[in-house]
Amino acid sequence: MQKQEQDKLVELHVTGMHCNNCALSVHKLLEKKGYANVFVSFANEEVKFTSHDEVNLPQVIDAIEGLGFKVQQENQEVKSGFLSEIEHKFLFALVFTIPLFLHMFLPFHWLHQPYVQLALCLPVFILGCAYFGKSAINSIKGGVPNMDVLIFVGSTSAFVYSLIGTLLALGPSYLFYETTATIITLVLLGNVFEKRSVIQTTSAVKDLIKIQHTKAIRVLDGTTETIDAKDIHVGDILLVNEGDQIPTDGDIIWGEAAINESMLTGESVPVEKHKYDAVIGGTLIERGSLRITATKVGNKTVLAQIIDLMKRAQAAKPPIQRLGDKVAAIFVPVVIGIALLTFFLAYFAFDLSFRQSLMNAIAVMVISCPCAMGLATPTAVMVGLGRSAKNGVLIKGGDTVEEMTDLRYMVFDKTGTLTTGNFSVRLMDSTLPDEDLAAMVYGLESYSSHPIAKSLVKAFQDKPKAKLIFTQVKEEKGLGIKAVDSEGNSYQIGSKQLVTNRTDAEGFDVFLLKNGILIAKIALEDELKPDAAMLMQTLKEQQITPVLLSGDRKEKCIALARTIGIDQVYAEQFPQDKLTIIEELKTKGKVAMVGDGINDAPALTTADVGISLGNSSQVAIQSAKVVLLNNELKSIITLLKIGKHTLLTIKQNLFWAFFYNVFAIPLAAFGFLSPMLAALAMACSDVVVIGNSIRLKFKRL
Structure with a gap:
């Protein structure tokens, strides 16, 4: 690392x-x-x-x-010259190709002149050599021949054959200039379609990138100035008014506002924000006005990290793509071999003319399109990940999509995951004065990001407190906080694991020890998340077994499991115990783990798919493969649906790509397709595959 x-x-x-x-x-x-x-x-x-x-x-x-x-x-x-854009290359080629192609139908005799056809074909052929030829030769040098090799060889064969016929005055049977030009023009048309379709598949990332490019109002010495978001520095004071987009991550230092965070969470209901609350760059103020101090800028912001994760996720390959990659890597040499075999069999074995044998071989090369196989997986993954991101589900890898469709178990942490993490103090048992107890609990728990710790800090923050200074503080996963004060006293606050041998610990959740002596016991109440029971029912319907895995007390875990319909319960588990249980479950099938705390991070990493909530600790978010940005359990159902339909789309794409080649190559080899029809069919194959992927963007799940 x-x-x-x-x-x-x-x-x-x-x-x-x-x-x-x-x-x-x-x-x-x-x-x-x-x-x-x-x-x-x-x-x-x-x-x-x-x-x-x-x-x-x-x-x-x-x-x-x-x-x-x-x-x-x-x-x-x-x-950017005129011919730098693929659309302009196509238009340039089309101008020369139309009269060349129409000479077969128009009664203009001058169009039938060999040198006129050569003059019309030559600009298109030179453009094809510059575009396809250069790419073809360099791809061969790089050891990975691409589809441009097939286009270049096919169009060059037809051109050279026609040029020899022209120079030697062999007659119209030797002229195939329209074939050369039409192949190049139609393949350019296919590339235009492909480019525009790919732009649609990557629209989710591009939409997020657009959000980054905004203006900001910086407050400096009582005056304001408008700057680009990229010029913001940490510590800058920014004014954000109603209707404005928050330009970067920061903390509110003045004002109140209702903020639409749907670009991050998928939830359109505005969130009320007050002084000292954190705000996220890219979100929109629907009501109110704020002054914020910038805390993260550039590629450190939440939005920038999401964009980077999405780009990496879209490029990550699911296992199903390995087959497509292997075939695409050897495809071009195999096709050239089939084209040569077609020519020799047609000419020597079936006694076809040299002209017809050559046309069949060219048609084989032109119709063979490894691009469709190459595009089958990445386009579907891009659309699937983009759609999930717009629904508040951030998937960190294309391989995760496939793993989500083959799950056997889904393991849940309890606190903050199945429950809201908003605890209230139900009962306290302590001989300490209230001020001293508040000082100890508030002081110790303020060092932890665990939901219980946050709730205790909230419960004691408004209570009168004595002054207590800690010189050493350490959080231990699964146990709690250890600390030493300025007078040398040692403190521990945490779960029942601290008092395993005591009989008076029943019914309490948090225990405070000073110098090894138990001085306070606190009982808490937690609120169940509204979607928990519905999620468990959905998982069971999909043959996925829900499992509860928690460090909390056994009686609490069993009661919660009964309420929401979980049959398999592991309670009072340390982080290392969670790892063992996850590894044991993995021997029976694919396992997803849903958690939110630091103590869940090892289990999230060990599981086949780690799922973290958006308000989790940074360690948990970094350890997970999926982040539920809106913190709602129902997002897991969305995740499962998108995963299932994305994999289905990939399979459909690969089927059509393989079927197309298996069906089309023999047709071309036996002379049922001319090179021009082959070029048109090749362009269509890419459009079909990409179009099917784009359908995932809108289809009902």
């Missing part, structure tokens, strides 16, 4: 990657150079990697651009 913190992170903006094969070639290149944690997203045009040694950035950029992609560096002016 220490090593990773010292590693240098490099982030690059790489354009020109239009499918998973492109991303794979960049990924392999960087791995060959010895870089770690390589992350490549063709949809977001991002490349990230880490290196323990100094990175020779110009060399890395040259290597990536050597594969046919363009690295856009920060603050670099982008030269």
Whole structure:
């Protein structure tokens, strides 16, 4: 872990990657150079990697651009000529292709002249060589041939064949310029569709990024100035008025407001915020006005971290994608082999003409589209993760989607997870004066983020307190707080584990010891979350066994389990005991763990899927694979539904991608599809796969 913190992170903006094969070639290149944690997203045009040694950035950029992609560096002016956009390339090619293609139907004799056709085809062919040819050659150099190899070889074969026919005046039977131009133009059209579809699949991340780009009003020496959110520094005082977006994370120092946090939690009901409350950048003030002091800026804000997590999650591959990746990696050489075999069998075995044999071989190359297989998984994952994020569920990895659909057990912590974590003091038993007890309990529990500790701090914060100074404080997972005051007295406050041998501990939840002597016992009441019983019923209907795993008292756990319908209960467990139970359950099937405290972090990490609540401790959030930003248990039902439908979409996409190739290649090989029809069909296959993924964005779950 220490090593990773010292590693240098490099982030690059790489354009020109239009499918998973492109991303794979960049990924392999960087791995060959010895870089770690390589992350490549063709949809977001991002490349990230880490290196323990100094990175020779110009060399890395040259290597990536050597594969046919363009690295856009920060603050670099982008030269955008007319042909830099794929849409413009398509329009340019279309202008020359239409008259060339229509010569077969129009009575203009000059269009039938070989050199006129050559003149019309040549600009399109040069454009194709520059776009597909460069990418094809560089992909072969990189060891991962992409689909551009097939397009380049197919269109070049038709062009060279036609050029020889023109130069040797062999007649119209040797002219296939319209085939060359139409292949390139239709594939460019397919790329236009693909680009626009991928933009839709990544819209959830782009919507969040737009939220970051806002203005802020900074208060300085009694005056105000408008600045960009990226120019905010920690400690700046910001004024945020009604209707404004909060520009960064901060704490309220003046004012009250109702804040819409739906972009974070999916919950549209505004949250009332008061002085000293924390606010999150990107949320919207619906009523009121605030002054806040900035506490987190830039990539440290909650929104920035969510965006980064979503990007990484969208690039993480589910196990089901490995099959698609393996096939895509060997697909191009196999197709070229099939095309050559088609040509030789047609020409030598079936006595077809050289012209027809060549057309069949070209059709095989053009119709074969590994892009559809490469796009099948990432597009579905992007849409699924985007939809879950808009519903207040942050999934940290595409692989988590598949694991969620195959769960056997879902294990729940009790306090703060199945219950609200809002405790009230039901009973206190102590011989101490009220002021001394309040000072000890408030002073000790203020060092913990556990829900019980927070409730006790709240219960004692308004009570008169004696002054008590602690010189040493330590929180022990599953036990509580240990401390030493300025006079050398030792204190312990925590669960029943502190007083295991006492008979008078029954009915109490929190125990306070001074110098090893029990001086106070506190009984608490906790409130059950409203969706808990409904969730357990839903899990059982889906053949997932709910399990209660808690450090709380056995009688309390059993009573709660009976109320909401959990049959399997493990009570009074230490963090290390929770690990053992999780590992035991994992031997019987996939296990998800839902928790919120520091003591749950090891179990969240050990489970196949760790699920944390949005108001959990940072340790729990970092340990989990899923974060429920709105803190509602019903979000788990949303998570299960989105996981199920995302995996179903991936399977449908892979089926159509494989079926398309299995069905189309033989048709092309036997001459039932011309190269032009093959190019059109190839473009359609990508659109079908991406369209099916986009359907997940709107379909009823």
